[in-house]
Amino acid sequence: xxxxxxxxxxxxxxxxxxxxxxxxxxxxxxxxPGPLAVHDxxxxxxxxxxMGSGRDLHVDGxxxxxLLARLEEFVTSWSLWRPDLYAPIQLSAxxxxxxxxxxxxxxTAVAACSGxxxxxxxxxxxxxxxxxxxxxxxxxxxxxxxxxxxLNRSREYESAARSAEAAMASIGLPFARVRTxxxxxxxxxxxxxxxxxxxACLRNWxxxxxxxxxxxxxxxxxxxxPWGTNPITCALLSSPDFEVVWDxxxxxxxxxxEGISDWPEALDNLRVCWQNASETANCGRCxxxxxxxxxxxxxxxxxxxxxxxxxxxxxxxxxxxxxxxxVAQLQDIAHHARQRGVAxxxxxxxxxxxxxxxxxxxxKRARRAVFPRRRGKTF
Numbered sequence: 001x002x003x004x005x006x007x008x009x010x011x012x013x014x015x016x017x018x019x020x021x022x023x024x025x026x027x028x029x030x031x032x033p034g035p036l037a038v039h040d041x042x043x044x045x046x047x048x049x050x051m052g053s054g055r056d057l058h059v060d061g062x063x064x065x066x067l068l069a070r071l072e073e074f075v076t077s078w079s080l081w082r083p084d085l086y087a088p089i090q091l092s093a094x095x096x097x098x099x100x101x102x103x104x105x106x107x108t109a110v111a112a113c114s115g116x117x118x119x120x121x122x123x124x125x126x127x128x129x130x131x132x133x134x135x136x137x138x139x140x141x142x143x144x145x146x147x148x149x150x151l152n153r154s155r156e157y158e159s160a161a162r163s164a165e166a167a168m169a170s171i172g173l174p175f176a177r178v179r180t181x182x183x184x185x186x187x188x189x190x191x192x193x194x195x196x197x198x199x200a201c202l203r204n205w206x207x208x209x210x211x212x213x214x215x216x217x218x219x220x221x222x223x224x225x226p227w228g229t230n231p232i233t234c235a236l237l238s239s240p241d242f243e244v245v246w247d248x249x250x251x252x253x254x255x256x257x258e259g260i261s262d263w264p265e266a267l268d269n270l271r272v273c274w275q276n277a278s279e280t281a282n283c284g285r286c287x288x289x290x291x292x293x294x295x296x297x298x299x300x301x302x303x304x305x306x307x308x309x310x311x312x313x314x315x316x317x318x319x320x321x322x323x324x325x326x327v328a329q330l331q332d333i334a335h336h337a338r339q340r341g342v343a344x345x346x347x348x349x350x351x352x353x354x355x356x357x358x359x360x361x362x363x364k365r366a367r368r369a370v371f372p373r374r375r376g377k378t379f
Contacts, residue, residue, distance in 0.1 A: 057091050121256035142177075169265075199214070287322075
């Protein structure tokens with residue numbers, strides 16, 4: 001790996017084959033990472049690429065011994081979960097080292113920030129010291145361009161980043177921006193691999209903090225495995241000096257909405273939509289926008305200004321959940337609504353949607369079990 005520093009920030013590059021992955025980091029001085037000391041982020045960034053191509057991974061630089069040990073288990077787990085996509089491989093590095101944690105780094109973290117519910121809940125509860133003994137002191141919120149927002153959608157990214165930065169400014173949290181081509185160059189199956197890509201971005205701060213917070217997609221009662229982030233994968237992407245924390249697993253998405261309901265700046269700047277190609281943060285019509293509106297409705301809360309427009313029963317009934325995580329999140333909404341005695345028409349429409357989507361996703365899983373795809377095929 002290589003690093004360059006300038007007035008505009010930091011660039012780090014990992015070269016492999018005849019290609020390269022880069023990370024551009026910008027922000028106030030307090031949010032920028034210190035000098036690159038280990039190449040753990042290269043191992044993290046390329047692990048799925050190596051497994052997907054069935055080739056051993058060697059990092060030509062110093063890598064944490066503890067990370068390599070965990071990545072060996074990571075390879076074992078993913079090659080068993082998805083043998084159609086990933087093969088067992090061997091890992092090595094030019095130098096294996098033990099990385100110490102300085103006293104000033106203990107209990108500190110950077111947090112992934114998307115402007116959405118999961119990351120907002122994680123940041124808000126750690127800022128308010130509501131995570132008990134697991135509370136971290138936050139050094140920066142990290143907003144990434146090139147993962148869920150493609151690099152060629154710069155206007156959308158700028159709009160989303162400005163909104164997220166405004167929410168972070170309301171609590172005095174430094175805001176760092178990362179641009180990366182990792183998804184374009186090293187990822188083939190986004191839903192399985194995005195956690196490793198995000199971890200590689202957060203590992204830029206390895207040596208400055210001792211952990212990275214990543215908001216959970218679902219709670220422990222509705223775990224979906226395999227999936228890009230889960231408590232097993234995050235633990236296996238960690239090292240003794242840098243823990244990757246799958247945060248908020250004790251809370252479903254509706255409970256998280258309730259958790260940030262007293263943070264008005266986050267609600268006003270909420271970004272949940274990943275389909276919208278305009279500068280407007282949320283389209284208000286896609287599955288995720290409608291689902292988030294129903295999180296608020298299940299709690300009896302008004303819709304925030306960032307999510308205007310009441311969802312109709314017809315649109316709710318025809319929601320299409322494309323994976324088991326989305327089905328679990330629809331079930332979470334129905335559960336909270338029933339607990340609060342909701343008997344509105346939208347809840348009946350939601351139950352129809354859950355039944356249809358549960359059957360459709362179950363059939364899809366059954367087809368994959370009966371007709372497994374060969375490794376290297378993506379879906």
